[in-house]
Amino acid sequence: MFLSLDIYFSKWFGFESNLTFEVLMYYQLFIILSEIGKTYRLRVHNVGISASLNFRIQNHNLLLVETEGSYTVQQNYTNMDIHVGQSYSFLVTMDQNASTDYYIVASPRFVNSSWAGATGVAILHYSNSQGPASGPLPSLLGEDDPSFSINQARSIRL
16 A cells, blocks of 8 residues: 555645746645655646646656546556646555655746746655755756657646
8 A cells, every 4th residue: 555645736826937937735744754665656747727837856766557536557657747637546555765855846837938937836845864965956858849848748648
């Protein structure tokens, strides 16, 4: 049995431009003591109204297992574009160096420059972590390339 966490992304109005995106996550995600070798199910939802988001976890693969309530052919991704109204379930195995924390990142896709800094960041914490997440946030190759997103969507098989 997998521990399951829901992650909701949404655009909130009335904030300064650099705080336009709020990442709404269950509080447990920040304090969960994930253990090396265990696998967790993450259900990720884009409940916003205007922007596609890219979701990724530093140095971890996302094994896609479900979309919109339907099982998929399981396939690994390093990141996933999640468009408005979409939901995905991923299995993430804690198979990295457990002595440090890792970044969880959601960033907007295909938006104008005023949204450029609107990136949501959380921390994946291993139970025996001895230090904070380090290094730059995981980058997104082809950030402004719509064909990457289209090809990724086409790769999903039910």
